[in-house]
Amino acid sequence: MSQHTVAVLGAGKMGELVLSGLLRSGHPAGHLLVTARRAARAAELAERYGVTVTGNAEAVTRADIVAVGVKPQDCAALLDEIAPGVTAGKLVVSLCAGLPTSFFAARLPEGTPVVRVMTNTPAMVGEAMSAISPGPHATDEHVALAESMFRPLGSTVRVPEYQQDAVTALSGSGPAYFYLMVEAMIEAGVLLGLPRRTAQELIVQTAVGSAAMLRDSGEHPVQLREAVTSPAGTTAAALREMENHGVRAALASALEAARDRAREIAAQAK
């Protein structure tokens, strides 16, 4: 991987995470190029990471791997701009929600390999979940390259592309659902009379501990929940209220809405 030159086009939040992950894993700064729309952002990236910031066309000309980190609605214009420079042998890696690899194929030279990745913001602490799918002309070697790009950010998994909108609804947007729940529980703690700072400390550590149990205990969430729920106890009382308020149904609807929005983004980008 380190011998390849990687260009991150549109180094915003996610692009910067890819960039910093590569640098953390020992990828030479000299083999990294980034682009940004605003001059201030370009200067910030150059100063923070010591990488070369160029225009999109130059980055693509110099790179072997081109990671597209712009918002889906900015993608068509970017692809039209870079298509002439995407010569044979270059791999395009999309970070974009919703957009299928066929969207890229339609705008890039025939035969361009495209890999689609849905990662998430816990990449900031090396705990991302990145789901990787080969698109047209992407070989196993291309997918392996994308894996080595995203492994420094956290876990990776290969999924067929048709699952990517569901993946986006689950793990791509997922951190926001947990943050909302934590925020709501802090407010609930304040309602019960706890100082805000105490409520936050209690619930954040409870989230961290619960996440570690989910990952490391080898037990199913149902078993973990049952172990907390004493007969006629406090947890059972709280869980009944959650069921009464339709928490499961709310989550099902929320994830369906996210999946549907991913489809809509693709339809609108055409």
Ligand SMILES: NC(=O)C1=CN([C@@H]2O[C@H](COP(=O)(O)OP(=O)(O)OC[C@H]3O[C@@H](n4cnc5c(N)ncnc54)[C@H](OP(=O)(O)O)[C@@H]3O)[C@@H](O)[C@H]2O)C=CC1
């Ligand atoms: N945020 C998230 O949790 C996740 C986002 N994604 C996907 O990642 C992609 C990026 O999202 P995110 O990082 O949040 O968005 P950001 O807005 O933070 O980053 C996008 C960046 O692209 C830049 N940009 C836009 N057009 C161009 C262009 N023509 N040339 C160069 N740079 C350009 C923008 O510049 P400027 O700031 O100047 O406008 C911005 O810095 C999206 O496609 C999104 O769907 C995927 C998983 C999770």
Ligand SMILES: O=C(O)[C@@H]1CCC=N1
């Ligand atoms: O909200 C979004 O569209 C992006 C994709 C997944 C997370 N954030």
